[in-house]
Amino acid sequence: MTIGELLRECRVSQNKKQKEFAGEILSPSYYSKVEKGKHKITAKDLISLLIYNQISVKQFFGRLDENYEENQFLEEKLNSLLAQAYFQNDKSKLEEIRQQIKDSCLSSEAKTDQLLYADIFLALMNNSLRDNKKLQDKVREKLFSMDEFDEAKIMLYGNSMRFYSLSDNKIISQSLIRKYRETNNIIIQKYLVSLCVNMLIILIENNDLKDIKLYTNVLEENIDNPDLIFYRSVYLFLINFIKYKNLGEEKYLGKCNKAIEAFRTFEMNAYANELANFLKKYK
Structure with a gap:
């Protein structure tokens, strides 16, 4: 062409x-x-x-490259495999896919990108991304400049939000919501809901509650999905916490504590403790 x-x-x-x-x-x-x-x-x-x-x-x-469509298909396939391996917490599979990328016929630029995604997923799995400033900078630079997001890239962003400024997070998250709000892809729906929960937490931490409407609307639209029950529980905690911050009524704190106890009932004690500490720090 x-x-x-x-x-x-x-x-x-x-x-x-x-x-x-x-x-x-x-x-x-x-x-x-x-x-x-x-x-x-x-x-x-x-x-x-x-x-x-x-x-x-x-x-x-x-x-303009005659191999464009073939390479696009391969990149999308590799991204999907990376996301699945990370989602399944399969480190050996991630290492295997990383080797597949190195051995692939992708262009040098595409191969560099794919290896970066693999390295980020491995760092997330090893809990080492927070201590790797060089890799954090690459994450920020790469994801912020992307024209398109797929499952793997949305997951990467959701796990990397702490490395962006509040203003950058607003720009990226709102762009993703506009693009994927009507999607029927349950995996992307889940990532979008997770992203909105993370944004509510970040906004509370920054005492910036004027921009919550978009995120609460997306959560309300998806919260009855049985596949998202965990996020429903977190959302109920957050929305009652926000009501307490806005109205100062103790009954909303009581509902927050009930949500924490629900996590304890299901033996999710680490997350229950995390929410309890969040409540204590920001109320």
Whole structure:
């Protein structure tokens, strides 16, 4: 596929006329000839055109590679395998997938990305990410600049939120909610709910309760799902804690304590203690 053919495909997919797509970057007549392959386009103008029309520069140039679709499929497959291995707490499987990545036919850049994801998952599993400043910086840099998130990347972000500023967390989390709020993928739904719970905790810690509505709405929409019973219990604790902070009524503290006792009943004592300490510190 030529640059002109791919530009036309992108323009048609956005249902734009040539003049609208070209903007002030190229004249309509010149742009028309670029699409037809009769005129060349400079790299600067091409990148400006892509940014103007909100098209991923990386993905655009990737699609010019004849092996693009095959490599995309392999990357998505590896991401899914990494997420599953982490979810199943299978360190040996993670190590095995990491070797598969090293031996794969992916491009050097894609291979570097995939190995980074594998290293992050292994660090999370070994509880060593918090002490690895260099890897934390790579996580922040990589995830914050992503055009697309899949299951593995959403999971990575959810486990890395502590390494971002409050403002960055708001930007990323709200972007993910807008994109995936209507998804039917139960795994992504679970990650989204987990992300919203984490954001409520972060907002409480920063005494910033004015921006909770979006997160509580997402939780309300999903909280009756039986696969998310753990998050329902945490949400009930958090929403009553927020009501106590806003209204100062002791009955909401009582409901928080009932939620903590529920975790103890199910022998989740470590998490019950964590919530009890949170309640004591921030009330």
